[in-house]
Amino acid sequence: MTTYFPEVKKPIRYEGPDSRNPLAFKWYKADRKVGGKTMAQHLKFAVAYWHTFKGTGADPFGGPVYDRPWDVGATPLEVAHNTLDAAFEFITKLGAPYYCFHDRDIAPEGDTINETNRNLDDIVKRAKRKQRETGVKLLWGTACLFAHPRYTHGAASNPDPHVFAMAASQVKRALEATVELGGTGYVFWGGREGYISLLNTNMKQEREQIAALFHLAVDHAKKIGFKGMFFVEPKAKEPSNHQYDFDAAHTLNFLREFGLMDRFMLNIEANHATLATHSFEHELVTAAGAGKLGSLDINRGEEGVGWDTDNFAMDARSCTLAMSIILAQRGLRYGGLNFDAKVRRGSFDTIDLFYAHVAGMDAFARGLLVAQKLKDDGVLDQIVRDRYAGWRRGMGRKILQGKTTLTQLETWAARQGEPAKVSGRQEMIEGILNDYLYATKID
Numbered sequence: 001m002t003t004y005f006p007e008v009k010k011p012i013r014y015e016g017p018d019s020r021n022p023l024a025f026k027w028y029k030a031d032r033k034v035g036g037k038t039m040a041q042h043l044k045f046a047v048a049y050w051h052t053f054k055g056t057g058a059d060p061f062g063g064p065v066y067d068r069p070w071d072v073g074a075t076p077l078e079v080a081h082n083t084l085d086a087a088f089e090f091i092t093k094l095g096a097p098y099y100c101f102h103d104r105d106i107a108p109e110g111d112t113i114n115e116t117n118r119n120l121d122d123i124v125k126r127a128k129r130k131q132r133e134t135g136v137k138l139l140w141g142t143a144c145l146f147a148h149p150r151y152t153h154g155a156a157s158n159p160d161p162h163v164f165a166m167a168a169s170q171v172k173r174a175l176e177a178t179v180e181l182g183g184t185g186y187v188f189w190g191g192r193e194g195y196i197s198l199l200n201t202n203m204k205q206e207r208e209q210i211a212a213l214f215h216l217a218v219d220h221a222k223k224i225g226f227k228g229m230f231f232v233e234p235k236a237k238e239p240s241n242h243q244y245d246f247d248a249a250h251t252l253n254f255l256r257e258f259g260l261m262d263r264f265m266l267n268i269e270a271n272h273a274t275l276a277t278h279s280f281e282h283e284l285v286t287a288a289g290a291g292k293l294g295s296l297d298i299n300r301g302e303e304g305v306g307w308d309t310d311n312f313a314m315d316a317r318s319c320t321l322a323m324s325i326i327l328a329q330r331g332l333r334y335g336g337l338n339f340d341a342k343v344r345r346g347s348f349d350t351i352d353l354f355y356a357h358v359a360g361m362d363a364f365a366r367g368l369l370v371a372q373k374l375k376d377d378g379v380l381d382q383i384v385r386d387r388y389a390g391w392r393r394g395m396g397r398k399i400l401q402g403k404t405t406l407t408q409l410e411t412w413a414a415r416q417g418e419p420a421k422v423s424g425r426q427e428m429i430e431g432i433l434n435d436y437l438y439a440t441k442i443d
């Protein structure tokens with residue numbers, strides 16, 4: 001059998017924090033128990049098919065630069081077969097439990113819908129066999145509704161219902177493929193569901209069209225027995241000028257407006273948070289606050305660049321805070337941590353894919369350990385609890401219970417006099433967090 005990653009002979013091992021081997025885990029140990037669950041149960045890492053196996057290194061200023069040994073074959077379908085072999089070899093050697101795909105990542109588009117569907121069926125059959133052989137699972141599937149020229153003016157939001165129908169047929173098949181492969185999630189990312197110019201756009205109707213597609217997907221899911229969760233992945237812009245699911249708050253509003261809350265949650269991507277000028281934590285907390293944090297696309301933006309650069313997430317603080325938010329809501333039932341991240345254009349070698357994923361998995365594994373320690377010690381929780389203590393008694397409680405009036409509040413406030421000035425202690429808290437991140441012994 002061809003080996004696409006000959007440098008990695010055996011699965012990546014755990015060697016512990018003292019190891020200096022970039023092809024070994026220092027923190028990630030799948031069966032290590034953290035707060036009653038194993039690391040594998042907490043972290044649910046998924047490899048993103050599109051970046052890792054289909055990425056070419058192209059950017060807006062230059063074409064493909066990688067020479068991937070699997071990107072060869074007499075026909076597009078043969079290339080897809082080789083890519084699938086490489087993908088399962090990589091995922092198995094890495095030891096990530098899951099993967100995620102767009103329909104067009106795994107199978108090529110044909111000249112007709114029928115040919116396209118045949119290609120997808122062929123690959124799904126093979127992928128199912130490989131999943132059985134390796135134990136690797138599908139986290140979520142999605143349809144690529146943004147790359148083909150027909151989607152230039154949007155997919156569900158297109159001014160032409162014919163294009164909407166093409167998109168619908170793709171969603172139908174991608175959802176069926178997800179069910180066939182046992183995926184627990186199905187993602188809608190609104191690639192071109194937004195506008196470039198308002199002068200030629202009926203925004204109100206375009207949003208209604210998108211909602212119509214979501215409802216059709218929910219109906220079809222019922223028909224084919226999809227028991228998983230639908231996720232919408234917010235993104236502010238790029239390639240559109242404004243994407244309708246701009247951020248978590250916009251998206252929650254959309255789901256509420258169109259009666260979709262019970263079948264949908266959010267898939268929050270770190271780099272998309274940045275594009276909306278939010279932090280990753282802001283988006284995670286917004287989704288979690290509504291009980292809708294379903295899954296995460298873990299990556300980060302390149303600060304000086306400002307695009308959706310999808311770098312690998314390695315930052316200890318951000319990984320720890322993300323894991324704290326996940327621990328607080330007791331995990332991700334349907335989703336996981338999807339590496340929607342690509343190695344840099346200059347990281348040409350296939351081995352760079354291993355370095356990137358190993359370091360990323362370790363960053364989140366350490367983040368989990370620190371987050372669990374913060375939780376066990378209750379330091380930050382206590383600070384927040386104390387800060388809002390006034391709302392758990394007396395008038396504070398009455399306000400939240402809706403048991404007061406403006407008149408009563410006026411009388412009460414007048415009786416109390418001027419409220420005391422209370423420090424928010426931000427710098428002290430940031431110092432405590434730093435102690436946990438960098439000084440407290442984690443082993």
Ligand code: XLS
Pocket residue numbers: 102142187189233235269297308340
């Ligand atoms: C692009 C998005 C995309 C989604 C899946 O910016 O991140 O990759 O995650 O369609």
Ligand code: CA
Pocket residue numbers: 189233269297340
């Ligand atoms: Ca993403």
Ligand code: CA
Pocket residue numbers: 269271272308310340
């Ligand atoms: Ca992205």
